[in-house]
Amino acid sequence: MGFTAKLSGSLGNLVYQVKGEYQGNAVWHYVLVDARKLPLFNHSIRSGSVDVAKYGTVLYSGWGDEPPENIVKTIHEQYKKS
């Protein structure tokens, strides 16, 4: 396994799928949360509103209830734990 793959694998537990709404429309994001900001991220999620960009890198986003299969697959392939 190469360095990048190892790094991605170790980051896997920081990748979160965030689903919710924006102005009444369903939206989803995959976010690579900054480890230092994880507690704040968790707190913000529970507060009922979050700006995911503030807590890490937004990897993929889209409208709708569920991300497309190919995105789910890409995330798993890229960040699955080694």
Add this chain to the structure above:
Amino acid sequence: MTDTPPKTSELAAIYKTHLKDPLATTISQSEKLLEAFARLEENEKTAKFVAMLSKIKVDRDGFKYKPFHGSKNLQDVKDVLQSVVNAEKGMQGLFEAAEKTANGQTAEITPDMSAATLQFETNAMLGTALRAVHTAATTQNPDHALDEILVSAEAARTSFSGVQRAVVSAELGQKLNELIPEAMEEMRGLSKTIPTEVQNPVATPAIEQQQGKSL
């Protein structure tokens, strides 16, 4: 529009017809009814008619129309009828736009089409169809998209009898494939830039989501 306000019995007859065959006659019937309402004053007869309507629960196969049941006043009833008219006009416009596009013409996506799309999303079959179309558009895989659109078109055709003529050919599916990525966004009134603010968020570890672990 006539100068003489329609009688309550006439309104009731229109409404019964509307209920009997809503998909085939909705636009004209609803418009007549709306027109009639526009002519009515708040009087005893109106109150009586509204009271009658309020006892009828409109079941339109899961469409997100506010039911008449529990309507408190004339405005409620008018709002419902207007939403029916808007939604079905919008849906009709949507498929006419698709036909235009299939014929190589430019199709304008208007706000009533956007509204209709959102309303019809709650219909079980058509909602599934629209979601599939949206997914197909998002994935941007031509083969997948065409396949999804054809399935969606068939579902839409089944669930909305007024559009049977519009959505069955593979050629149209192909054209829709070209139309949809941008048009669906416009139809849904959504920007291409996805805002990062999320209300009512649910966060799940992406890699462990199959275990259903959420925050």
